[in-house]
Amino acid sequence: MTGFDVLVIGAGSAGSVVAARLSEDPGLSVGLVEAGAVPSDPDIASPQQWPFLPGRAFDWAYRTIPQPGTAGRSHDWPRGRIVGGSSCLHAMAHVRGHPDDFEPWAAAGGPGWSYQALLPAFRRSERFSGGASAMHGDAGPLDVLLPGDEIHPLVRDYMDAGVSIGAPRLGDHNAGPLTGAAPNQLTIRDGRRVSVADAYLVPALGRPNLTLLTDVLVHDLVMQAGRACGARITRGGVQEILTADRIVLCAGTVASPLLLMRSGIGDPDTLRGAGIACRHELPEVGRNLHDHLLAAGNVYRARRPVAPSRLQHSESLMYLHSDDSSRAEGSPDVVLACVVLPVVTEAFARPEAGSAYTIMCGVTHPTSRGSLRPGGPSVADVPIIDPAYLSTDQDRRSFRASLRLARAVGRAAPLRDWSDGEILPGPGVEADVDLDAFLARAAMTHHHPVGTCSLGPVVDGDLRVRGIDGLFVVDASVIPSITAGPVNAAVVAIAETWAGATDQPRQ
Structure with missing residues (x-):
């Protein structure tokens, strides 16, 4: 078994931000796993x-x-199976959404998810060609x-x-x-x-406390006494278990809820229909799916x-x-x-x-x-x-x-x-x-699916999966109500906000 302080599952937009930001603390060992490989297609x-x-x-x-x-x-629903995730496939439009779009977020998760509360993360994330202002940053990744x-x-x-x-x-x-x-x-x-990996992850990969594992399939989560403590994976044709004090799902709107459900977290009837035993009842996992x-x-x-x-x-x-x-x-x-x-x-x-x-x-x-x-x-x-x-x-x-x-x-x-x-x-x-x-x-x-691990019924205001210690979801699946525009900018802000919280790493 390989152990980390934090295991991040998915090296897409959210996972790249989370792994890069958490690994800024040299005392924290961070593992990042990705089902795909490092990009090699020049297109x-x-x-x-x-x-x-x-x-x-x-x-x-x-x-x-x-x-x-x-x-x-x-x-067809293309989703990135690659370091950088769907930020390697999307049309590159960077639109935060209207400030009013975040009112349902604050209603579901608390005032920390309002537009004004997220604005520092939007600014911190970007190197805007128009220069710094009250609305833009020019020193971000x-x-x-x-x-x-x-x-x-x-x-x-x-x-x-x-x-x-x-x-x-x-x-x-x-x-x-x-x-x-x-x-x-x-x-x-x-x-x-x-890509978000180009911006955040690649510059961080030289840190000795950050380990990137590619071509890894994650089967399900290991849980003990109501706490997530590891993930069963296959890499190089060999099955093993990665352990961690905290596990952060950044696999996206499709893969994060599927991983929860394969681990027995979800609606009992839905799980039974898929041949999975329910270990923790959380009926809204996989629901609230919407898209532009x-x-x-x-x-x-x-x-x-x-x-x-x-x-x-x-x-x-x-x-x-x-x-x-x-x-x-x-x-x-x-x-x-x-x-x-x-x-x-x-x-x-x-x-x-x-x-x-x-x-x-x-x-x-x-x-x-x-x-x-x-x-x-x-x-x-x-x-x-x-x-x-x-x-x-x-x-x-x-x-x-x-x-x-x-x-x-x-x-x-x-x-x-x-x-x-x-x-x-x-x-x-x-x-x-x-x-x-x-x-x-x-x-x-429009390639913007959201909502399947929604803020409120599935994750709390700290993005912790309700009823499971040590398990968080930080990606587009937590968005309770879609923003008006492409969601990648908001996903980066979600990850920046969560990883940059003053009480990180959360228990």
């Missing part, structure tokens, strides 16, 4: 290659069960680029089109207000992707060739209130995204690159809630993932409203010199029933 570092990374060897390649709300389609001259001319006109229909013009999505048109801030340095959906989308034939993006294809998210596109206050309920590389789902023919562009649209605060559970007792059993997409009337209404706003932007004067006509949804698709039918086929994940 990971290229910002333009992110749409083509899913399905490679470093993708867990999860898949949902068929979704009634999306025309019975199953959805994670490079955050606010693009300038690199922004595509199509995207500049798209932002102008948003302003022309009333959207506020923002210079910065992360300066407080979120509603309006702004360039995406991106985790890019010198033209290359910066985008429609791909509102596609336009280009009047002239569209040059490739110099950044990462999707250069501007535009957050709006569907009832009033000029309203600035409060958290927005819909989002648009101009994608220079045309995007469609598998239900439609994909236009050639350079011949078309897409305005994607989505719902920022979905009310649909699903669940996931193990397909069996083994880590090799395929999980059953049901996000229950578009299962509420509110989500369907908001999705329609987002598409109507995308069309309003797409038809506005600043984009007329770009458009040679709408390809999708196409002429005549205007009635609610027709829009719903189109959106069911055009819906795709």
